[in-house]
Amino acid sequence: MISKQKIGKIIFSKVLQMPLTKYLTYIEKITKGLTEPFTNYDHQKKAFYAKVMIKDATLCFEISDERLETVYSTEKYTENKIICSLKWINSRNKFSLHVLKSLLHYQSKYWFSGKEIDLKPLTLKEFLSLYPLQYLDQSRLSRLISNLSVISPQNRVINLQSLFISKKKYHACLIKEIVRDNGNALKDKDIQHLLAQKEVHLYLRTICNCRNLHNIPNYKERVVAYHYNKDINFVDYIMLSIKYFYKTPAEAGVYELSVLSKIGYQNHRSNVIYIGSSKNLRKRIRSYLGNNFKNSRLGKFINSYDVFVRFYLTENYISVERKLLKNFKNNYGELPKTNSLGG
Numbered sequence: 001m002i003s004k005q006k007i008g009k010i011i012f013s014k015v016l017q018m019p020l021t022k023y024l025t026y027i028e029k030i031t032k033g034l035t036e037p038f039t040n041y042d043h044q045k046k047a048f049y050a051k052v053m054i055k056d057a058t059l060c061f062e063i064s065d066e067r068l069e070t071v072y073s074t075e076k077y078t079e080n081k082i083i084c085s086l087k088w089i090n091s092r093n094k095f096s097l098h099v100l101k102s103l104l105h106y107q108s109k110y111w112f113s114g115k116e117i118d119l120k121p122l123t124l125k126e127f128l129s130l131y132p133l134q135y136l137d138q139s140r141l142s143r144l145i146s147n148l149s150v151i152s153p154q155n156r157v158i159n160l161q162s163l164f165i166s167k168k169k170y171h172a173c174l175i176k177e178i179v180r181d182n183g184n185a186l187k188d189k190d191i192q193h194l195l196a197q198k199e200v201h202l203y204l205r206t207i208c209n210c211r212n213l214h215n216i217p218n219y220k221e222r223v224v225a226y227h228y229n230k231d232i233n234f235v236d237y238i239m240l241s242i243k244y245f246y247k248t249p250a251e252a253g254v255y256e257l258s259v260l261s262k263i264g265y266q267n268h269r270s271n272v273i274y275i276g277s278s279k280n281l282r283k284r285i286r287s288y289l290g291n292n293f294k295n296s297r298l299g300k301f302i303n304s305y306d307v308f309v310r311f312y313l314t315e316n317y318i319s320v321e322r323k324l325l326k327n328f329k330n331n332y333g334e335l336p337k338t339n340s341l342g343g
Contacts (some may be wrong), residue, residue, distance in 0.1 A: 015088045017075040017143040020047040030085045051151040102131035114154035121170045172210040185217045240307040253313040259305045266333025274338045277321035298338040
């Protein structure tokens with residue numbers, strides 16, 4: 001038989017991993033004396049935990065809802081279920097505040113610049129060693145940060161989980177920056193030399209693995225790759241799924257869909273399957289997550305493969321899309337597999 005203490009830990013784990021919208025509804029119901037969490041909430045609505053700002057050259061933040069920072073008293077309640085629920089809410093609120101304050105300190109350079117290259121490597125274990133808090137362990141930390149998003153000083157939605165990066169991903173970001181800043185004429189040995197100047201010493205095999213992590217083509221492919229022009233700077237790849245589509249902003253821009261395996265084109269191989277544009281990227285990307293595809297060829301890829309999206313924000317999205325399609329056709333000999341018009 002499972003003990004009451006074990007059951008309590010299991011329920012608390014579920015409270016920690018609640019999406020913020022559901023968590024706020026849970027707080028609302030519990031503080032009104034109800035014992036059962038309210039489950040009829042909007043899955044599509046994406047709340048944010050706090051807004052991070054820079055005031056007088058100092059990082060600060062505002063919690064989006066006072067219920068997320070309130071410490072609730074249990075004195076007026078007699079039912080054990082409500083008392084336990086309030087304690088779980090108080091713990092999650094305490095954990096969340098601690099994590100955000102700690103990440104503002106540790107990743108301060110990133111918050112000021114908004115550039116991924118300024119993130120420092122950080123694991124869950126390292127975080128807890130640097131910023132310990134009673135009852136907060138790796139499992140609870142992992143559950144919590146996956147559902148905590150904030151608005152950055154650059155007005156972007158940032159999931160706190162993305163601030164925990166491995167050394168491999170950090171090195172991949174460095175390589176991506178080097179390739180972008182130095183153009184296409186860099187072989188892995190050249191990249192290795194430039195990394196050494198930054199006091200980062202990697203084997204060529206490691207550099208190759210890091211390139212693959214960001215889908216950065218090898219030297220020969222980069223020579224003809226249309227999408228590494230310095231004036232068009234795509235963000236990192238995001239998996240095309242209901243879980244991640246909110247990371248795409250509701251702004252105008254161009255986007256690119258790709259798959260993991262390279263596809264044969266007339267002149268070269270590429271991961272790219274589609275190039276498009278929209279005045280509302282989030283709405284467009286969301287449309288690909290249903291079952292009604294106007295583009296049947298694209299629908300077959302989405303239903304059969306893991307598809308990834310990356311985007312570039314621009315008000316001139318129509319002309320930039322035409323430019324990308326034209327360059328793709330010139331370099332690869334044909335349009336992306338699921339594009340029928342353009343270029």
